[in-house]
Amino acid sequence: MSTDTPAGPSAGALTFFLLALAAGLGAANLYYAQPLIALIADDIRLDETLASLVVTIGQAGYILGLLLVVPLGDIVENRRLIGAVLICAAAGLGLAFSAQTPSVFLLAALLFGVGSVVAQIAVPFAAHLARPEERGRKVGSVVSGLMTGILLARPASSMVAHFLGWRAVFAIAAVMILALAVGLRLALPVRRPQAAATGGGAAYGALVGSLWSLFRSQPVLRRRAAYQSAMFGVFTLFWTAVPLELAGPVFGFGQEGIAIFALAGAASVVISPLAGWLADRGYSRAATCGALVCAILGFGVTEIGVASGSVVVLAVGAILLDCAATANLVFGQRAIFMLAPEIRSRLNGLFIALFFFGGAVGSAVASPLYQQGGWGYVTVAGIAALVLALLYFFTEPRSAAT
Secondary structure, X not given: OOOOOOOOOOOOHHHHHHHHHHHHHHHHOOOOOHHHHHHHHHHHOOOHXXXXXXXXXXXXXXXXXXXXXXXXXXXOOHHHHHHHHHHHHHHHHHHHHHOOOHHHHHHHHHHHHHHOOHHHHHHHHHHHHOOHHHHHHHHHHHHHHHHHHHHXXXXXXXXXXXXXXXXXXXXXXXXXXXXXHHHHHHHOOOOOOHHHHOOOOOOHHHHHHHHHHHHHHOHHHHHHHHHHHHHHHHHHHHHHHHHHHHOOOOOOOOHHHHHHHHHHHHHHHHHHHHHHHHHHOOOHHHHHHHHHHHHHHHHHHHHHHHHHOOHHHHHHHHHHHHHHHHHHXXXXXXXXXXXXXXXXXXXXXXXXXXXHHHHHHHHHHHHHHHHHHHHHHHHHHHHHHHHHHXXXXXXXXXXXXX
């Protein structure tokens, strides 16, 4: 049974919408807790020196899921796998809602962190269902959902917690995930990977063990991961540091103002379909260069906004940076999805894990940079990382561009 066939009637607009929703809600699970750390730690009596574990454990679960669960998309029937991962996420969110002790909440964070990888199963599924000539646009629409979840999770959780308390955030999220699981079960077509359908599925240990050899043998993966690692690194650098700047003496924002500013990044979701359209027409190379340059310009604009005390200019810089990161993600995922269909899930898991590491570095250095040199140090670090990625991009042979 071929699994990379053109999408039929069973893969219509509703199917792709639900996959985009799964990507968005799955990714959002990782970000709900970020603005709520102090509230959660105080309520469950978690020592303030360990409060960051509220977020860190969820991120650890996500990385585990990328490396240990996402590869199963190459050998396990995908609709069933998505359902199981969503149930894992809902269980973790429900446990977080009821947690009274640190150990229970951290276990919950690990569970919903693993469940958050539904986004990285949904995107390859969309690539499988789409016709080759529209794959970029379909992947772009699902990535748009993913980025919407990332960008709206923090302001949404802040607002819900303000009116209903932090536990309501996780209760509402659990209900949405369960409803989504039912909807996807009804709407998604069965998709059996070729290896499973022909009885040739590799043992699980061998499947995970193949990740290193895939990394070594796929130059497109290595390049695209490098570009997006730099891009996502500066994305998280910006969004970790900008609340500190907004709360400072230049802008004087409170928590609600910072949450509203975060909505500016949501404007970037409209770029995903356009990026997919460009990629489908063979402009990935030029558009990748454009995305890196756009991100550099975005950081420059944020410096102007801070220097002038203009939150509007700062928001314009944020939108430019977010648009660049979102577009480059579409270019990267489309490129790796044009490789061998039978290894698509493993390639995607590797790609996300690699650039997610770049994002972790960006968030880790944001506070020290800001404390040492203010927004100027943040700008210099962001532009330097992007310039290095651009220089590496210029070494790419034209014949290898995808």
